[in-house]
Amino acid sequence: GDSVTQMEGPVTLSEEAFLTINCTYTATGYPSLFWYVQYPGEGLQLLLKATKADDKGSNKGFEATYRKETTSFHLEKGSVQVSDSAVYFCALSDLKDTGRRALTFGSGTRLQVQP
Amino acid sequence: KAGVTQTPRYLIKTRGQQVTLSCSPISGHRSVSWYQQTPGQGLQFLFEYFSETQRNKGNFPGRFSGRQFSNSRSEMNVSTLELGDSALYLCASSLSGGNEQFFGPGTRLTVL
Numbered sequence: 001g002d003s004v005t006q007m008e009g010p011v012t013l014s015e016e017a018f019l020t021i022n023c024t025y026t027a028t029g030y031p032s033l034f035w036y037v038q039y040p041g042e043g044l045q046l047l048l049k050a051t052k053a054d055d056k057g058s059n060k061g062f063e064a065t066y067r068k069e070t071t072s073f074h075l076e077k078g079s080v081q082v083s084d085s086a087v088y089f090c091a092l093s094d095l096k097d098t099g100r101r102a103l104t105f106g107s108g109t110r111l112q113v114q115p
Numbered sequence: 116k117a118g119v120t121q122t123p124r125y126l127i128k129t130r131g132q133q134v135t136l137s138c139s140p141i142s143g144h145r146s147v148s149w150y151q152q153t154p155g156q157g158l159q160f161l162f163e164y165f166s167e168t169q170r171n172k173g174n175f176p177g178r179f180s181g182r183q184f185s186n187s188r189s190e191m192n193v194s195t196l197e198l199g200d201s202a203l204y205l206c207a208s209s210l211s212g213g214n215e216q217f218f219g220p221g222t223r224l225t226v227l
Contacts, residue, residue: 042220043121
């Protein structure tokens, strides 16, 4: 079945440091890929997405490129801020023969940014 | 446009009781999905409803059920609660079950 693997946290960085959170996936079809962010006490917010190979999703300074050859969707940001401290989830959505979709999530990576 | 709303935000129940959680999707969205989030198992898909029909189901026991109303609002029910049902239950809506799902703030259920 489908699965998503992301690096374990917590990831602790100083403000303005470069961020990379690794994400790899396994899927039988041609999935769409997502990064969601969860702030303390809140639900998930869609951060960015990519629907086909070589697509780059970007939002709020975050970027991720859909790499089919390496089955990866790594999240990057050039300069993190304290306000980026949150848990980040990589996810995929694969269209099944039945036309049904559900999100499969990675385990989440907690990011802590220190001033 | 108002986002996805979930009620209640917090619930405390005891083992053996049942509970009903409610989700109102974004206006115009017809698909509602439910997810369970726990520290041990992470985020797991429960089920999806579209046009009042369950269209997709995750690997959860029959104690977990749901329904959707004609206005796309959805409820999920958990019967005979167990300690392991303590979790954050998240609802997500999308236009037609497509790629982009928008999540509500969740209902935190504690089973004592």
